[in-house]
Amino acid sequence: MGQFKALLIKEYKEAFRDKRALMVALMMAFMAPIMIMVMSKVVIEKAVDKPPVYIKFTGAEYAPKLMAHLKKENLLDFADIPEKDKAIWDERNIVINIPESYSQDMADGKTIKVHLQADFNDKAVSPPVRRINNAIRDFSLSIGYKRLLLRGVDIRLLNPVKLVEQDTSMPDATFIMISMMMGLYMIMAAFMSGLSVAIDSSAGERERNVLEMLLCQPVSTLKIVLAKLCGASTIAVIGVALVLVLSSISVGFVDLTKIGATFSLGFTKGLTLFLLLLPICFFASACQLFLAFQAKSFKEAQSTVSMVIAIPAFVPFVLMMMDDRPQWLDWVPIAGQSLIMEDVFKGVEVNWLAILATSGVTIAITAGLVAILTQKLKSEKVVMALS
Incomplete structure (x- = not known):
């Protein structure tokens, strides 16, 4: 020993x-x-907070309601960008093209193609693009539901089965x-x-x-x-x-x-x-x-x-x-x-x-x-x- x-x-x-x-x-x-x-x-900031995303819009004047919806989601026009962030977002170069026929197609109930241009392989661009997709999808769904309501169709018919999730995990999990x-x-x-x-x-x-x-x-x-x-x-x-x-x-x-x-x-x-x-x-x-x-x-x-x-x-x-x-x-x-x-x-x-x-x-x-x-x-x- x-x-x-x-x-x-x-x-x-x-x-x-x-x-x-x-x-x-x-x-x-x-x-x-x-x-x-x-x-x-x-990670928490990215998951919860919605930092501003600056987009180069063309044809924004044709879709005022869409622009208002995007603004609520903190998806802003490139013209509103602060000078200190201009170089960063100019490099990311996210562009949305709204067609000139937007208003007429909306009135006629036609499908409107809004084009999103970005480098999808750039990791820095992925979160903003995901937010843009979600925002436009929500806007599209809200219009679709309103059209059905105007025609007397109950929108609950679109979801005949609803899954209710009950999380049994502990709070720490x-x-x-x-x-x-x-x-x-x-x-x-x-x-x-x-x-x-x-x-x-x-x-x-x-x-x-x-x-x-x-x-x-x-x-x-x-x-x-x-x-x-x-x-x-x-x-x-x-x-x-x-x-x-x-x-x-x-x-x-x-x-x-x-x-x-x-x-x-x-x-x-x-x-x-x-x-x-x-x-x-x-x-x-x-x-x-x-x-x-x-x-x-x-x-x-x-x-x-x-x-x-x-x-x-x-x-x-x-x-x-x-x-x-x-x-x-x-x-x-x-x-x-x-x-x-x-x-x-x-x-x-x-x-x-x-x-x-x-x-x-x-x-x-x-x-x-x-x-x-x-x-x-x-x-x-x-x-x-x-x-």
């Missing part, structure tokens, strides 16, 4: 020695809450976007925070000849591996804890009432997430140590281990795209935690059996990696980075 304690203290001194490198390692924990807050505000981002950033924090420590304590120590000297001591190889694992995992745990605390604070600055949603990350929910992510921190560090020791140099280790970060970023999006998820995904590391976090954010009752199951599988895989790495460090090829 005394040997392991000495090794652990040595790893902690190495990890906390370079304050600048430590800050870079924990940068994800500090940046994630800010990104969550900013992105949430932007309405804000899916924040929960997805938070879950993703928390898992990524577990992988990114301890990354530099894991590389330095493996490939870095091998290049500095510290590893060879350490293995020459009368110390168990297993204790050396466990000390390195605990050193890197501790930084990962700190990163996850920071993301949890700072995210709960940053979400408070987002006005969710605009979309009728509520979100809170209380102590119980935060503790549940922390316990759920704890095995992931050790799993991530074990994977990074394992890959770093296989590399032939420090630079190669950096390139190889950095690819591991793609796993936590890729898995949640794959799960989101799957309609029918296989049952075995509940047991797989990262996938199992992602699914449980989704339920936690929705306010669904926590299934502790599922947490124990996926945590048990994660710990078992971590233990397997530690055992394999322990055996590999007894090989001269791994220690000396020989081909």
Whole structure:
């Protein structure tokens, strides 16, 4: 026990020695809450608010009622644009052509073709175009309903069957976007925070000849591996804890009432997430140590281990795209935690059996990696980075 304690203290001194490198390692924990807050505000503003859209109209004088309807929807004439926004909307170049026969065709009950010209491949143009389509469709429907009423036709005949939706989700489930981002950033924090420590304590120590000297001591190889694992995992745990605390604070600055949603990350929910992510921190560090020791140099280790970060970023999006998820995904590391976090954010009752199951599988895989790495460090090829 005394040997392991000495090794652990040595790893902690190495990890906390370079304050600048430590800050870079924990940068994800500090940046994630800010990104969550900013992105949430932007998405809510786009979803709820209706910022002005400036359109170049031709033939606007032929359709005064249509123009009045568009103005109510904050779809304005290009002539009303402020000088500071003129360059932006001139580049987007959204044009609506109203035919000269608009009034006569409207009186005759003919179909009127209003032409909308824009670069539909431009992402900045897509939201304004969508609003224009909705506004003109609503205007067209209102005229159609009025014509039917004038002819004595009950417009309710157009909708013989009406589907009434009753949302049974918890209030927290309405804000899916924040929960997805938070879950993703928390898992990524577990992988990114301890990354530099894991590389330095493996490939870095091998290049500095510290590893060879350490293995020459009368110390168990297993204790050396466990000390390195605990050193890197501790930084990962700190990163996850920071993301949890700072995210709960940053979400408070987002006005969710605009979309009728509520979100809170209380102590119980935060503790549940922390316990759920704890095995992931050790799993991530074990994977990074394992890959770093296989590399032939420090630079190669950096390139190889950095690819591991793609796993936590890729898995949640794959799960989101799957309609029918296989049952075995509940047991797989990262996938199992992602699914449980989704339920936690929705306010669904926590299934502790599922947490124990996926945590048990994660710990078992971590233990397997530690055992394999322990055996590999007894090989001269791994220690000396020989081909």
